[in-house]
Every structure is written in structure tokens, then in C-alpha cells.
Amino acid sequence: MGVESPEPARELSVSAAHVESNLAEISHDVWEHLLIEIPQVRGEAAVERILLASVKENVATLLHIFENDIPLENLEGLAAANEHARRLAQRDIPVSALIRAYRLGHWRFLQWCLDELSLRGADDVVSAATNRRMLKVSFGYIDRITEHVTDVYYRERERWLMGRTAMRAARVRDILAGKEVDLDATEAALGYRLRRHHLGLVAWMPTPTPGGAGAGLTRLDRLTHEMAEELGCPTGPLFVPRDEGLAWAWLPFGCHSEPSWDRLSGLVESGEPSVQVCAGSVQRGIGGFRSTNREALRAQELATAASPGRRLTAYAQVAPIALMCDNLPDLRTWVGRVLGPLAVDDEQCALLRETLRDFLATGCNYTATASNETLHKNTVHYRIRKAEEIMGALDPSRTYRPCDRPARRQVPRRLGHAAARRRNGGTTARWKSSASPLRASGSRTLASSTAHPGRPPRSAGPAPLHTGTWCASAAPHRAGVPAPGPHGTAAESRRWLCRREAALAHLWGSVADLGVVAV
Known part of the structure; x- marks a missing residue:
């Protein structure tokens, strides 16, 4: 031009x-x-x-x-x-x-x-x-x-956000530390009402997030608001970043109502693939504000120990197991002591533990276990027998009352690799047991489900775990098992069943004996 x-x-x-x-x-x-x-x-x-x-x-x-x-x-x-x-x-x-x-x-x-x-x-x-x-x-x-x-x-x-975030974080720290705070001034500063019901959340991204500083928090903030919208919260959530990939949040509730964990889980699973969320329970007031945050943090400890685990972990669903995670090394030691070689972290032992868990959850019912796991009944028999052989003998010498059997059965399942033991050089040391503790103490022998009348009892080896819901009178042919009528008195049957129940309590007791209560 x-x-x-x-x-x-x-x-x-x-x-x-x-x-x-x-x-x-x-x-x-x-x-x-x-x-x-x-x-x-x-x-x-x-x-x-x-x-x-x-x-x-x-x-x-x-x-x-x-x-x-x-x-x-x-x-x-x-x-x-x-x-x-x-x-x-x-x-x-x-x-x-x-x-x-x-x-x-x-x-x-x-x-x-x-x-x-x-x-x-x-x-x-x-x-x-x-x-x-x-x-x-x-x-x-x-x-x-x-x-x-x-x-x-x-x-x-x-x-502005950094200044407001720092102010919010300071206010929240004072609340969580139990300090006396002016509720009206604190609510005005946070833009969040404390005198209501709350659901505490901990959200984090285990891996670094592309997009630079703040990108991870933006995703966590967006997910938190989506969860609040999904649950129909009356106002927006309180979101407090802890670092570039971790945040605490509180969702407001108008009344005490249990959230739909299935809906929340679906929302988290369909959202950002790298985000994990842990939730406390719905609680009221400034005290509830503190306790629901503590619960979410306990759930986070469990979720981190069970990594990769689930994307959403609700404290209400895992509370007993989360409490056990306060001392994870002792938990591993206890699981190894109780389960023995069955606690080894490999595919075979995992399958046996899962079948054993379902077996006990169904009241030791082979048919129900087979149905739950889509297995043949004979396969269930084989796995339970195999678990017996691996674990060795049970020791009923201590008397316990189970306080939460379902929770105890979930320890190996929930914690998985964190609670399982590693093989040493590709081999696993078996429990050393020259004779059943039951025989050593002069008690009657717990015989295998394959025992027949007239067959002499085994002189040594692990006591079997066949502890189905049948009563002694339903299987009078089992060697060493007292039964009503000509095979034994009802009182003797009840005593044997108590010993059997004590063995199960010892097997599935909680960490450091917290899950069972001495009689």
C-alpha cells in the first residue's frame, strides 16, 4: 500500500x-x-x-x-x-x-x-x-x-483470594483448635454459618496437576461445589485450601440427614480422575464442625493406607477400620499374628481371605457363600479347607466377646496391601505348631468336616475352621464333637460351640484387642 x-x-x-x-x-x-x-x-x-x-x-x-x-x-x-x-x-x-x-x-x-x-x-x-x-x-x-x-x-x-484464603484458614484453625471465637464475627468473615449441620470433606490430588499453581485447587473447589449442588445444600460450601493439591471443606445442611453416598460416589467417580475425597458424618454446631473434620481426616488416613482404594471414602462406612489406622505398624503385626501366612500379599491369599470373609459374614454357610461369590459349593469347601491349612491352629485359650464382627472381618479387605505381609524371598514361614492348642489344653478336638465315625482323631496339626451354622445335633457323626442324645449332652455341645466362637473371636479381633472385649 x-x-x-x-x-x-x-x-x-x-x-x-x-x-x-x-x-x-x-x-x-x-x-x-x-x-x-x-x-x-x-x-x-x-x-x-x-x-x-x-x-x-x-x-x-x-x-x-x-x-x-x-x-x-x-x-x-x-x-x-x-x-x-x-x-x-x-x-x-x-x-x-x-x-x-x-x-x-x-x-x-x-x-x-x-x-x-x-x-x-x-x-x-x-x-x-x-x-x-x-x-x-x-x-x-x-x-x-x-x-x-x-x-x-x-x-x-x-x-485477593490469597488474602481471603489466609484469613479463612486462620479463622478455621482457631475453631478446630477449640479456641473461644465470636460466632457472629467468625460467620461474617467466613461467609458460612456455623450454627447448623455440617458434612466435613477432605479432598486432594495424589499426583501433581498440570496447569501450574492453583490448577489443582480450582478442580477441587469445582468438585466441592458440585457435591453441594448434588446434595441440595441451602448455601455454598466453605472451602479452605491447605496446599496446592489438598483442601478441607464443609457442606452446609439444613437438618441432620444422611447423605446419599451412592450419588456422591457416582459424582466423584465421573469427575476429575485424579481426585480423591473423604467425608465425615453430618453433625451440628461448632462442635460438629470440628468432629466431622476429624472424621474426614481419619477416613483419609485409611484411604491413603489402602491406596489406590476408592475415590470416595465415607467415615460412616469405615469408622471402626479408620480408628484402627492410628497405629498401622501394630495393625500389620496383629493381622500377621492372627492370620499367619494367610496375611501374605498375593493373589491366592487374597482370594482365600475374601472367601473366608464372606463365609463368616453368611454365618458360615457354604451355600450362601457360593451364591455370593458365584462359585461352586465344592470350591468354597476347598478354599475354607485351604485357609485352615495355611493359618494353622486356632487358640481358644483366651475368652473374648466379639463387639463388631463385620468390622473385624473387613480389616484385611479394607486395608488390603497396607495390612498384608510381604513374602520373604518368595517363601512364607508357616506357624510352628506341633500340636493343636486344644489338645494341649486337654480340650476336645475340633475335627474336620470330612471326619467319619470310627476314624481316629488327628494327633497333631491345625484345628479346622469348619464353623458353620449347623448345631452339633445336625452332624452327630463328626469325631470329637459332642452332640445331644447318644453322642453327648446339649450342655457339652454348647461348651464346644463357645470354644469355637472364642477361636473366631481370636481370629477376627480388632487391632491390639480393641475390637474384642474380655469377658
């Missing part, structure tokens, strides 16, 4: 001078147009005032550029425009509202300029050239100023 004629620049300068005489009217017109078109910027007097100041500053600056042919490279930040961007950032007004304000305001401003140019009566060639110059300069200005104020917005947003 050839050298641009100076005529369009002169024409634009004269037109700009005439438009400038109506600066107050033009600025007010653009401002009213923005309030109508962008609802996020209206309703608060302080925001509306700074918007008007920003409009006046931008209109005046652009007219000065037209009038004096100022290069856009010399453009610097505008005080009112910068402050307007900061105010929006501080009020959580999206940056899209800021960008729209410049686009819509630009179009409204151009209408005034085009009307003035049409009144100038210049010939078509000069008028077209002047219009092109005006559009080129004004769009260049809007491009530069929009990029600048967007950068100001994000810097202020980060600074």
Missing part, C-alpha cells in the same frame, strides 16, 4: 474535537448501556460509580488519541480502568463481564463518532479513509486496554 494521505488524520482529529465537547453526555450514555446489557455490574453503587469513572477515562483517552494522533505504543494503564478491574475481581464477578463491558462500550462510542463524521460532509473517498483509520485505531486501543485490564483483574484476583 502507498503512503497514507494526511487528510483522514486531520478529518478524524476535527471530528474528535467536536465529539469531545459532548464527553459527559457520551460517557453517561455508554455507562447506562452497559448497566442494561451486563447485569453483573449493576446493583452495587460502588461498582456502578467506578464503572462510570472508567467509561469517562476510556472515552476521553481514545478521543485524545484521535485528536492528537498519539501512537498506541505510548498507551499506559488508566487509573480508573485498573481500579474497575480490581473491584470486579474482589467481588467474584467473572472476567467475561469486564471484557464484554469494553466490547459493548466500544460499539456504543463508535456510534457517536460515526454520526459526527457523517455530519462533516466530506467526500466519499476521504470519509471512507477516515472511517478506516478510526476503526483501526479504536480497535487497536480496545485490544491493548482489554489485555491490560484483564491482567490487572487476574493479579488482583489471585492476591
Whole structure:
């Protein structure tokens, strides 16, 4: 293209001078147009005032550029425009509202300029050239100023969030530490009511998140709000970051109601693949605020120990096991002592443990266990017998009363690798037992389910685990088992069943004997 004629620049300068005489009217017109078109910027007097100041500053600056042919490279930040961007950032007004304000305001401003140019009566060639110059300069200005104020917005947003996050974190630390706090002032500072029911959450991303600092917290914050929406919470959650990949949160509840864990689990599973969430139980008041957070942290200990585990771990579903995780080394030692070689972390022992768990959960019913695991009944018999052989003899010399059998049975299942033992050099040491403790103590022998009348009892070896729901009278042929009638008295049967129950209590007792209570 050839050298641009100076005529369009002169024409634009004269037109700009005439438009400038109506600066107050033009600025007010653009401002009213923005309030109508962008609802996020209206309703608060302080925001509306700074918007008007920003409009006046931008209109005046652009007219000065037209009038004096100022290069856009010399453009610097505008005080009112910068402050307007900061105010929006501080009020959580999206940056899209800021960008729209410049686009819509630009179009409204151009209408005034085009009307003035049409009144100038210049010939078509000069008028077209002047219009092109005006559009080129004004769009260049809007491009530069929009990029600048967007950068100001994000810097202020980060600074504001960090300051607000630090304030929130300090308030929450005081609450969790049990300090006396002014409830009204604390609720106002947090933007969250403490005198209600709460569900505490711990959300984290075990692996680093691409996208730089803050990307992980953004994902956790979004998931927390989605969970609150899914549960129909009356207000937004309280979200408190702990580091770049960990956050604590509280969901508000209007009343004490158990959340739908299935719905929450589905939401977490379908969301960010790298996010894990642990939840406490719904509790009320400032005390409940503290305790539901403690429960979520205990659930996190369990979820971390059982890694990879589940994406959502609810304390209400794993409370007894979570309490056992206070001393994981002792838990591993106890599981190894009770299960023996069956605690080894390999596929075969895992299958045997799972079948044994279902077997005890169904009241030692072979048919029900086979149905639950979709196995043949003979396979269940084989696995239970194999588990007996691996574990060795049970020791009923101690008397226990089980306090939560289902929880104890879940220890190896919930903790998995964390509680299981590793093979040493590919081999596993068997329990050393030269004779059954039952025989050593002079008690009757627990015979195998394959025993027949007349067959002599085994002189040594592990006592079998066949502890089905049958009573002694249902299997009078079992060697060494007293039965009612000609095979033994009912009292003797009950004593044998008590010894059998004590053996099970010893097998599935909780960590450091916390799960069983001495009689």
C-alpha cells in the first residue's frame, strides 16, 4: 500500500474535537448501556460509580488519541480502568463481564463518532479513509486496554483470594483448635454459618496437576461445589485450601440427614480422575464442625493406607477400620499374628481371605457363600479347607466377646496391601505348631468336616475352621464333637460351640484387642 494521505488524520482529529465537547453526555450514555446489557455490574453503587469513572477515562483517552494522533505504543494503564478491574475481581464477578463491558462500550462510542463524521460532509473517498483509520485505531486501543485490564483483574484476583484464603484458614484453625471465637464475627468473615449441620470433606490430588499453581485447587473447589449442588445444600460450601493439591471443606445442611453416598460416589467417580475425597458424618454446631473434620481426616488416613482404594471414602462406612489406622505398624503385626501366612500379599491369599470373609459374614454357610461369590459349593469347601491349612491352629485359650464382627472381618479387605505381609524371598514361614492348642489344653478336638465315625482323631496339626451354622445335633457323626442324645449332652455341645466362637473371636479381633472385649 502507498503512503497514507494526511487528510483522514486531520478529518478524524476535527471530528474528535467536536465529539469531545459532548464527553459527559457520551460517557453517561455508554455507562447506562452497559448497566442494561451486563447485569453483573449493576446493583452495587460502588461498582456502578467506578464503572462510570472508567467509561469517562476510556472515552476521553481514545478521543485524545484521535485528536492528537498519539501512537498506541505510548498507551499506559488508566487509573480508573485498573481500579474497575480490581473491584470486579474482589467481588467474584467473572472476567467475561469486564471484557464484554469494553466490547459493548466500544460499539456504543463508535456510534457517536460515526454520526459526527457523517455530519462533516466530506467526500466519499476521504470519509471512507477516515472511517478506516478510526476503526483501526479504536480497535487497536480496545485490544491493548482489554489485555491490560484483564491482567490487572487476574493479579488482583489471585492476591485477593490469597488474602481471603489466609484469613479463612486462620479463622478455621482457631475453631478446630477449640479456641473461644465470636460466632457472629467468625460467620461474617467466613461467609458460612456455623450454627447448623455440617458434612466435613477432605479432598486432594495424589499426583501433581498440570496447569501450574492453583490448577489443582480450582478442580477441587469445582468438585466441592458440585457435591453441594448434588446434595441440595441451602448455601455454598466453605472451602479452605491447605496446599496446592489438598483442601478441607464443609457442606452446609439444613437438618441432620444422611447423605446419599451412592450419588456422591457416582459424582466423584465421573469427575476429575485424579481426585480423591473423604467425608465425615453430618453433625451440628461448632462442635460438629470440628468432629466431622476429624472424621474426614481419619477416613483419609485409611484411604491413603489402602491406596489406590476408592475415590470416595465415607467415615460412616469405615469408622471402626479408620480408628484402627492410628497405629498401622501394630495393625500389620496383629493381622500377621492372627492370620499367619494367610496375611501374605498375593493373589491366592487374597482370594482365600475374601472367601473366608464372606463365609463368616453368611454365618458360615457354604451355600450362601457360593451364591455370593458365584462359585461352586465344592470350591468354597476347598478354599475354607485351604485357609485352615495355611493359618494353622486356632487358640481358644483366651475368652473374648466379639463387639463388631463385620468390622473385624473387613480389616484385611479394607486395608488390603497396607495390612498384608510381604513374602520373604518368595517363601512364607508357616506357624510352628506341633500340636493343636486344644489338645494341649486337654480340650476336645475340633475335627474336620470330612471326619467319619470310627476314624481316629488327628494327633497333631491345625484345628479346622469348619464353623458353620449347623448345631452339633445336625452332624452327630463328626469325631470329637459332642452332640445331644447318644453322642453327648446339649450342655457339652454348647461348651464346644463357645470354644469355637472364642477361636473366631481370636481370629477376627480388632487391632491390639480393641475390637474384642474380655469377658
